Amino acid sequence: MSLLILATTLFLLSVAGFYLGRGRAFAVSGGQLRDLHSRPQYYGMYVALWCGLPSLVLLCLWLALEPEITELILVANLPASAQGMSQDQLALFINQIKNLANGNAFGAVSAEIESAAKDYASLRDTGFAAMTVIVLALGICGLAFGRRSITPAMRARNQVEKVVSVVMMVASTIAIVTTVGIVLSLLFEALRFFTKVPPMDFLFGLQWSPQTALREDQVGGSGAFGAIPLFAGTLLITFIAMCVAVPVGLFSAIYMSEYAGPKMRAIVKPVLEVLAGIPTVVYGFFAALTMAPFFRQVGEFLNLDVSSESALVAGIVIGVMSIPFVSSLSDDVMNSVPQTLRDGAYALGATKSETIKQVVVPAALPGIVGSVLLAISRAIGETMIVVMAAGLAANLTANPLEAVTTVTVQIVTLLVGDQEFDSAKTLAAFALGLVLFLVTLALNVVALRVVRKYREKYD
Structure with missing residues (x-):
C-alpha cells in the first residue's frame, strides 16, 4: 500500500466515521433532536476526529522519524569493511546504498553494497507495512471509541471546537516557527559571510564582482x-x-x-x-x-x-x-x-x-x-x-x-x-x-x- 492509498483510506475512514457518528446521534436521541446537547453533525465530526486525528499524527511522526531510524539501523549493520571509513567515505557509502535501494544507481556496484541495499529496502518495506497496520488499527479503534462515547448529554460541539482551536494554534505556531527559522538561517549564514567580508564594504561598496578562487592552486579573483x-x-x-x-x-x-x-x-x-x-x-x-x-x-x-x-x-x-x-x-x-x-x-x-x-x-x-x-x-x-x-x-x-x-x-x-x-x-x-x-x-x-x-x- 502506497502512502497516497493509505492517506486516502484514512480520509474515507474519517468520512465513514462522520456519518456513523451522526447516525448514532439520531439513534440515541430516539429521533428527538431537542434532547441532544449539540447538533448531529457535531457528533459526526467528533467521531471523525477520533478516527482520523490520532492516525494522522502517528503517520506524520513516522514520516519525520523513519529516515533517521532506518539510517541508524543501516549504519549499525554495515559490513566490517565499512567500519573504519572516514565520515565523508561513510556518507558516500550510505548514499550509494540508498540510491541502489531506490533504483537510482548507475554502473557496477560491489556485493557488499548490493546486500546492504537489499537489507535497507527490506527494512523500509517492513517498517512501512507495520506502520500501515498500526495506523489503520488506530483509526478503526478511534472510530469505535468515538461512536461508543456518543450520548445525548455529551458536549460534542464544545469538544470539537476545542480540538479545532488547538489545531489552529498549532498551525499558527508552525507559521511563526517557520518564519523564525528562515530568519535565523539567513542570519547565521550572513554572519559567516561578514567574518570574511567587512559589513561596511558590503553595504557601501561600489564594485560587485563575486568571483573568487576556491582553492589555493586555482586561478581566480579576490572578489x-x-x-x-x-x-x-x-x-x-x-x-x-x-x-x-x-x-x-x-x-x-x-x-x-x-x-x-x-x-x-x-x-x-x-x-x-x-x-x-x-x-x-x-x-x-x-x-x-x-x-x-x-x-x-x-x-x-x-x-x-x-x-x-x-x-x-x-x-x-x-x-x-x-x-x-x-x-x-x-x-x-x-x-x-x-x-x-x-x-x-x-x-x-x-x-x-x-x-x-x-x-x-x-x-x-x-x-x-x-x-x-x-x-x-x-x-x-x-x-x-x-x-x-x-x-x-x-x-x-x-x-x-x-x-x-x-x-x-x-x-x-x-x-x-x-x-x-x-x-x-x-x-x-x-x-x-x-x-x-x-x-x-x-x-x-x-x-x-x-x-x-x-x-x-x-x-
Whole structure:
C-alpha cells in the first residue's frame, strides 16, 4: 500500500466515521433532536476526529522519524569493511546504498553494497507495512471509541471546537516557527559571510564582482562584494515598474468600481486578472523579443544609446505584470467603502469626481497602500524578467537605458550549480537575502503605520 492509498483510506475512514457518528446521534436521541446537547453533525465530526486525528499524527511522526531510524539501523549493520571509513567515505557509502535501494544507481556496484541495499529496502518495506497496520488499527479503534462515547448529554460541539482551536494554534505556531527559522538561517549564514567580508564594504561598496578562487592552486579573483550596484539596480527597476503599475492599476480600479456598469466590470476585471496568471518566463520572452528591439529602434531614431538589455524594458514589463495586484485589490477595497459615505458627499453637493478624490480614495487608502506594497514586493522579488530583459551586469547607474541587475538575480546566480558553501561568493547570497528581508520588513512597517492612521480616521 502506497502512502497516497493509505492517506486516502484514512480520509474515507474519517468520512465513514462522520456519518456513523451522526447516525448514532439520531439513534440515541430516539429521533428527538431537542434532547441532544449539540447538533448531529457535531457528533459526526467528533467521531471523525477520533478516527482520523490520532492516525494522522502517528503517520506524520513516522514520516519525520523513519529516515533517521532506518539510517541508524543501516549504519549499525554495515559490513566490517565499512567500519573504519572516514565520515565523508561513510556518507558516500550510505548514499550509494540508498540510491541502489531506490533504483537510482548507475554502473557496477560491489556485493557488499548490493546486500546492504537489499537489507535497507527490506527494512523500509517492513517498517512501512507495520506502520500501515498500526495506523489503520488506530483509526478503526478511534472510530469505535468515538461512536461508543456518543450520548445525548455529551458536549460534542464544545469538544470539537476545542480540538479545532488547538489545531489552529498549532498551525499558527508552525507559521511563526517557520518564519523564525528562515530568519535565523539567513542570519547565521550572513554572519559567516561578514567574518570574511567587512559589513561596511558590503553595504557601501561600489564594485560587485563575486568571483573568487576556491582553492589555493586555482586561478581566480579576490572578489569585490560591494552591493550598492545591486541595490541601485533593484530600486531603479522597481521604481519604473511602480510608475507603470500604480497609475494604471489605480485608475483601472477607480473605473471598475465607480464608473463601469456590472456587465463591463464583469469583462474588464477578469481580463486584467489574467495578467497575473501569465508565467514570468513568458513576460521575459515578451521583453527580450518585442519590447527590447522596439526601444532600441526608438533610441536609434532619437539618437539615443539604448542597450540591448536595459532597466527600462525590465521595469515596464514588470509593471505590466504587477497591474493586477494593484487594480484587483484596490477595486475590492473601493467596493467595500459604505455607500452612505458616497450618498453623504452627493447630498453636500459634491460631484462624482470630487466624491472619489475626497471620500472613496481616502476611505480605501489602507487597502490601496496594501495593494501597492504587494506590487512592490512582487517587483523586488522578480528574477526571470530581469535576467532576460536587464541582464546580469552589476552597473552602478541611474540611466534606465543601460543594463543593470538586481539582488534576486544575483542570489540565483551565486547559488546555481555545485558551490562551495564555505566561500564568500556563496555566502554573499545569504547576506543579500538578509538585506532584502529587512527592506521588505521596513516596507511592511511603514504600510502598517499608514493603515492604522487612516483606519482610525475613516472607520
